[in-house]
Ligand SMILES: CSC[C@H]1O[C@@H](n2cnc3c(O)ncnc32)[C@H](O)[C@@H]1O
């Protein structure tokens with residue numbers, strides 16, 4: 001076996017326990033060959049990763065983002081969703097080129113690898129360029145072209161739907177199978193009903209899952225209720241977009257009936273606490289969603305509404321906001337947010353990973369616990385949720401390949417990536433200002 005050994009660390013197991021174990025990775029298959037507790041003879045390995053003093057966890061899953069929005073980090077702050085999109089973000093996105101999107105996606109990939117994220121879901125434009133970045137960076141992703149039909153004539157709207165479906169067909173299985181795809185209408189209010197129906201029907205025929213923003217703000221829910229006499233999740237079911245492989249971002253303003261419907265359909269929700277707080281969208285009922293049996297993952301959303309792609313921050317925010325939303329300090333405990341950031345996210349995206357056990361995908365992050373803010377270690381799971389940061393990640397492994405060793409990213413040239421993105425962002429703003 002062409003093995004990689006992760007040695008001397010404490011390993012987070014699927015049942016939430018932590019054991020002193022070594023992890024052997026079969027690099028040919030990109031899977032975990034074994035997790036051993038020092039019993040028996042260890043297999044010889046071509047490469048080892050030192051995990052002493054560290055916690056070995058499943059690679060984190062950023063289950064909803066717009067990765068190239070790193071170029072718009074700090075570009076427009078302190079507004080609610082609708083004016084933020086219409087007055088600032090959409091005019092800037094109108095000037096984005098495929099080269100810009102590649103530069104922004106590279107910056108996002110670098111940031112994710114450096115904070116222990118190994119898989120993400122991305123809804124944006126120029127997805128062929130994003131896919132190239134995912135391939136080069138060594139990450140895993142579910143990608144889709146985002147459709148918006150408001151303000152477009154029928155031909156342009158239909159072309160946008162067809163592009164999303166074509167991208168989903170063409171990119172599926174790219175990067176040695178690490179890329180999967182989805183049909184991604186932006187939301188139930190920014191895509192017209194006939195286009196939603198047509199696109200979802202074609203996606204269903206081709207076995208392509210659906211990802212969209214749902215129930216994010218009151219301003220988005222109210223018009224659906226007023227115009228249709230039904231809530232958004234009922235509308236999603238009407239257009240056949242509520243399936244077991246589908247996953248919806250946000251789910252902030254969902255009532256009990258909608259929670260039951262999501263659970264019964266097996267549709268996952270991706271909770272984006274930082275974005276929901278920054279845009280003052282509201283507090284998702286995470287405890288109730290989980291109690292009802294809904295699969296919940298965590299997402300950063302784009303870097304312009306967060307303002308980073310660090311899933312450790314998202315874990316802490318989800319736990320804190322979940323308690324506030326439930327008015328209960330015992331709600332959304334540490335183990336729950338760790339599960340949401342790992343197994344829950346992998347389940348939501350229907351991607352491999354999320355668990356450290358024999359046969360699972362070898363997607364790992366090694367978190368260095370030797371730091372003042374992580375001392376003492378009463379409970380490593382508590383530290384993951386409440387005290388650790390992305391910058392504590394020492395090594396990142398995806399599909400059996402080492403993407404970062406001792407904080408050096410091996411798949412991307414960090415300095416060049418940062419410079420290219422900074423240049424692209426500066427030129428973009430110049431174009432927006434002179435448009
Ligand atoms: C059509 S591609 C995706 C589209 O979504 C925009 N976006 C970024 N953050 C959010 C959010 O929180 N809610 C809704 N839409 C969002 C992004 O700027 C792109 O235009």
Ligand SMILES: [Zn+2]
Nearest residue numbers: 213249301302
């Ligand atoms: Zn989003």
